[in-house]
Amino acid sequence: MPTTKKTAVSLLSLAAPVVLLAAIGGVLSAKVGLFDDLKDGIDPSIRPPVTVTIAPRQMSYRAEGHFLKNGFAVDAPIVVAAIKQPLEIMKYQVTRDDYERCVADGGCQQPEGGHGAGLSGVPMTGVNYTDATDYAAWLTKKTGEVWRLPTDQQWAFAAGSKFPDDALGIDGTKDNPALRWLADYERESSRQRAKNPRPLPTGAFGENEYGVADLDGNVWEWTETCHRRVTIGDDGEVLKEAPACGIFVVNGKHRASMSFFIRDPKSGGCAVGVPPDNLGFRLVRDGRWYSGYLYAFERRLHGAG
Structure with a gap:
């Protein structure tokens, strides 16, 4: 007792x-008035997006970043993560119709171009990181629920078996440093841009085992994870890490890293590899009990209304 x-x-x-x-x-x-953003702007006519909730589990995936060992590029390590909370993520990418409602309401900028311009029922493309976060803020205000871009880890968690493994299987060494360069060149040569990059209607590329659609289509998705350069030791321990937070990870058929202001990948800004065909996004709903506090503080901190 x-x-x-x-x-x-x-x-x-x-x-x-x-x-x-x-x-x-x-x-x-x-x-x-910290929660004014979450109360005053709620619009019952704006329906929350269709989502998929994925149960917690342990997963392994290849870490994001440019990894170096002894001064030579190497494959990123496989890391194990225990996801302890359910993840609620949009089933489909944000559509052009949904995004244009945000534009009409003054919450988003209208990007010029994009392969899906003039089409209905297709993913919104031609958007940069700021456009995506502006839409997330607008949707948060209209629904009273906190919406964010996923992290790279959350995207990998939701992608499941469709998450790409970009390992080459060949690490650079002082004995033959050209081997990895050649392997990388051959891989990138095989990654041709689509002959017709026009976005297809949502759902056209099928679903994964969790019901999340279009993960490996021709639209890459912004995440809120910064690209990084990581130096590791002989045993894989991290010796130095340098985040580059003007460059964010985008996920699709393969990983890429894009400067935050880029809307058209072919114009440049891709840190490594063949650029994506299109840049779009989907959001996760932040269901943590303190998400409203966190969102409101972030908005005040950055001077956003």
Whole structure:
């Protein structure tokens, strides 16, 4: 019995500060109007997107980044991640129709061009990172739910068996540094841009095992993960990591890294490899209990209304 009582007291001592902080946060939020963005702009005519919820699991995938060992490029390591919370992600990419509602409402800019211009029922393309995050902010305001770009890890989690493995299987060495360069050249030569890059109607490329559609079509998707350059030791330990947060990971048939302002991949800005055919996006719904606090603080921090 003493043990049970001690455990109960211990749990109470942990829970009390959390409840107190939440209460204080709620009062302060109300005082300064912290949640105005999530309350004032709700529009019942804007329906939340169709989503898929994927149950937590452990997964392994190839890490993102440009990895170096002893000064030579090497394959990124396979990492294991335990995803502890369900992930709710849009089943389809944001469509041109949905994006143009944001434009009409003044929440998004209208990009010029894009292979799907003038088409209905197709993914929105020709958008840069800022366009995608502007749409996420607009959808958050209209629905009262927090929407964000996925991280690279979340995208890999949702992609499942359709997540691409870009390993070459050949690491650069001082004995023959040209081997990896040649393998990389051969791989990129085989990745030809589509003869007809025009986006197809949503669902045209099928679904994966979780019901997420069009993951390996001709539209690459922005994530909120910064590209990075990582130096590792002989045992794989990270010796140095240098994020490049003006460049973000985009995922599709293969990974690419694009400068945040790029809308048309063929115009440049691709850090490595053959550029994507199109740039689009899908969002995840942030269902964490404190997501509203976090979103509101981020908006205030960046001076956004």
